[in-house]
Amino acid sequence: MKKKRSLYRNQMIMGYILILPALILFAIFFVYSLIQAVYYSTLEWDGIGVQTSVGLQNYLNLFQDKVFWGAFFNNWFYTFGLMIFGVLPGLLLAYMLSRPNIRGRTFFRSIYFFPRIISAVIYGAVWKWIYDPRVGLITKIIDLFGDDNSFAMLGNVKTAMFGITITGGWTYFGFCMVLFLAAFMGLDNALEESALLDGANRLQMFFHVTIPQIKPVLNTVLVYTVIDCFKVYDLVLVMTAGGPNDSTQIMTYYIYKQAFTMNQFGYGSAAAVLLGIFMVIFTIVYNRLVGEEV
Amino acid sequence: MKKLLAILMASALSISVLSSCGTGNDSGSQTGENGSPGKVTLQLWDTFVDGSLNSAMSQIISAYEESHSDVKINRVQKELTSLGETIKAAFMAGDAPDLLYYEGGIGTVGSYVKAGYLMDLSEAYKTYGWKDKLMSACWEVPSVGDYIYGVGHEMETMSLYFNQDIFDKVGLENPTTIEELTDTLQKLKDAGYTPLANTMGAEWSSNMNFIGTILYAYMSQDEIKDCMENDGSWDKESVRKAIDTIKLWIDNGYFPDHPEVHGDQEQLYFSQECAAWITGNWEVGNITKDTDFKTTIIPFPGSESCEDGGSQVNFAGGAFLVNAATAYPDESLGFIDYAVATPESSKVWYEVGGTVPPYTDEYEVEANELGEHVVELLGDETLQNTAGINMWLGTNAFEFFSFAGQNLIVGSLDTDSFIAEADAALQKDVESKMTKGSFTFE
Numbered sequence: 001m002k003k004k005r006s007l008y009r010n011q012m013i014m015g016y017i018l019i020l021p022a023l024i025l026f027a028i029f030f031v032y033s034l035i036q037a038v039y040y041s042t043l044e045w046d047g048i049g050v051q052t053s054v055g056l057q058n059y060l061n062l063f064q065d066k067v068f069w070g071a072f073f074n075n076w077f078y079t080f081g082l083m084i085f086g087v088l089p090g091l092l093l094a095y096m097l098s099r100p101n102i103r104g105r106t107f108f109r110s111i112y113f114f115p116r117i118i119s120a121v122i123y124g125a126v127w128k129w130i131y132d133p134r135v136g137l138i139t140k141i142i143d144l145f146g147d148d149n150s151f152a153m154l155g156n157v158k159t160a161m162f163g164i165t166i167t168g169g170w171t172y173f174g175f176c177m178v179l180f181l182a183a184f185m186g187l188d189n190a191l192e193e194s195a196l197l198d199g200a201n202r203l204q205m206f207f208h209v210t211i212p213q214i215k216p217v218l219n220t221v222l223v224y225t226v227i228d229c230f231k232v233y234d235l236v237l238v239m240t241a242g243g244p245n246d247s248t249q250i251m252t253y254y255i256y257k258q259a260f261t262m263n264q265f266g267y268g269s270a271a272a273v274l275l276g277i278f279m280v281i282f283t284i285v286y287n288r289l290v291g292e293e294v
Numbered sequence: 295m296k297k298l299l300a301i302l303m304a305s306a307l308s309i310s311v312l313s314s315c316g317t318g319n320d321s322g323s324q325t326g327e328n329g330s331p332g333k334v335t336l337q338l339w340d341t342f343v344d345g346s347l348n349s350a351m352s353q354i355i356s357a358y359e360e361s362h363s364d365v366k367i368n369r370v371q372k373e374l375t376s377l378g379e380t381i382k383a384a385f386m387a388g389d390a391p392d393l394l395y396y397e398g399g400i401g402t403v404g405s406y407v408k409a410g411y412l413m414d415l416s417e418a419y420k421t422y423g424w425k426d427k428l429m430s431a432c433w434e435v436p437s438v439g440d441y442i443y444g445v446g447h448e449m450e451t452m453s454l455y456f457n458q459d460i461f462d463k464v465g466l467e468n469p470t471t472i473e474e475l476t477d478t479l480q481k482l483k484d485a486g487y488t489p490l491a492n493t494m495g496a497e498w499s500s501n502m503n504f505i506g507t508i509l510y511a512y513m514s515q516d517e518i519k520d521c522m523e524n525d526g527s528w529d530k531e532s533v534r535k536a537i538d539t540i541k542l543w544i545d546n547g548y549f550p551d552h553p554e555v556h557g558d559q560e561q562l563y564f565s566q567e568c569a570a571w572i573t574g575n576w577e578v579g580n581i582t583k584d585t586d587f588k589t590t591i592i593p594f595p596g597s598e599s600c601e602d603g604g605s606q607v608n609f610a611g612g613a614f615l616v617n618a619a620t621a622y623p624d625e626s627l628g629f630i631d632y633a634v635a636t637p638e639s640s641k642v643w644y645e646v647g648g649t650v651p652p653y654t655d656e657y658e659v660e661a662n663e664l665g666e667h668v669v670e671l672l673g674d675e676t677l678q679n680t681a682g683i684n685m686w687l688g689t690n691a692f693e694f695f696s697f698a699g700q701n702l703i704v705g706s707l708d709t710d711s712f713i714a715e716a717d718a719a720l721q722k723d724v725e726s727k728m729t730k731g732s733f734t735f736e
Contacts, residue, residue: 150551
């Protein structure tokens, strides 16, 4: 009995030793940075000169900053857009590809996943060209139907964010499809067969039999999508740089701009801390909701 | 064609006297290292990542190292944005290079000057006689009061470029005022051409250069000085007229379709789709190389309403800056002297780099007709050559003007809101003491 306890203690110590390097790195690169960001957020500081403590003033200013809230709204717009143009098509495609009689599944999976492995700088530039009101593909297609009035998707304050969202969806749906396909392929067909015998149609089967079985994957994808959408940066930088008139401003780009372009490190840090708090709140609320359902 | 260019432009690019300020405190760390006994290695960061300017810089460094066997230049090239991001950390960590080639405007490097990271070169200007050998923009832009923190380089000027073949076909004369230019643009449009190749998408330079050029056509030297040096309000009749003109040009369709989305201005002009282009001499090389029509370059015409006839927008593309904490100040300054104030390097900058160096004494270069003309424009004392707005603006004002053109096009700004927002941005810069008029050292 004593020997068993000693073995357990040794294993425990070894476990701690093994996770220690990762813990130290985590503490240095995450915890320390986080504490530093919170500290910076209470300063008026250009990132190089004298630091002046301003307490919570940066946060109070942020709450009155229309561009900041516009960016926050745009991030949610982008998130919901990606649910529609990324997650939903990914789910449907995965379902179709998971059907037993589908051939060339690997080929389709590779093709659809391809946009995900391209740098945002590249596909952002490509889509910028596609949207170009003079020579872009979309303009040319519209011209085929005799419309001579070219339309600048990215030059219009009302449509620019929508244009970026479609681009984001295009690169995201393949990633979702791969995750959902893996989930669908692991399902037990017996449930579907019994539902079929009980008289369920395809739609009922999809919503009441298939989807509940992949709910853990679906939840993971949804949480990941929200987090991913709040981290989007390079796509906006390449396509619009936040314009026109801040209509495509998003949180990460706004934070970067405040800290590095406008030399307002304190203010930028405060925005970053608020973004972190939003994400933590979202994750807690979402996990609670999902947990309650389960 | 071998030309001997008599480039005597010491009094050109007059930008008036700058105001106030004290001295900075030296801080930072020693960065130079001895590569071998008795040999000094200077660390240099620059933004000539590729292309002709990169080749020119490499040649100049090689030539300098050959003639100065005791000095080695350890060069690191960085994209402008990347340099801006990393230099801050480098200064704070005491690991900044001895020499830096970066933007010299106060909006970009003002915080480094304020914190005492950049060396005061006032004495060096006297020692090396730079004020007698270089264009005045070299020190008038990178300076606050008597504190000169850089040596400007890559002289650029905004002008009106137009396709002479199209102008001849339509029967147009060179416009001598901006009012005449408006008539000319209308005639070009009536003749079926897109008059201007300029676009103003989400690219700061397209917005800033264009708006700055139009502003200077209307603003007198006194008004420019008031706004740029003394934190004066933008609410001026001349500014209103300039913005109204831009709005008129937008409304009349003188720009390519959808200029609010970044377009390829070169392609628009080179393909002869557009007849005229308000741009700078950095395009001369490409125009010479890539077009088979005749381009005429004229000073940008001022307004009839401007009491002194308007001014020309000039830039120093960048500036050599010295780390205040360098262990090798003499060697650093010696290299700058060689790189910008000698006939040998000027020849390389012009012929290999395709840029106009600030050196004002005589030197021999191979120059084509357009290039030679640009040098003449830069040296023409009658033109009121004046540093462009991006050379003066503080951080917030710079940000505003970076998107102002696009916002005018999409209708997010009108003349009143333009002036109100420009003044609001100026006010923020004044509060942070990051303008020429309000600057103070920490």
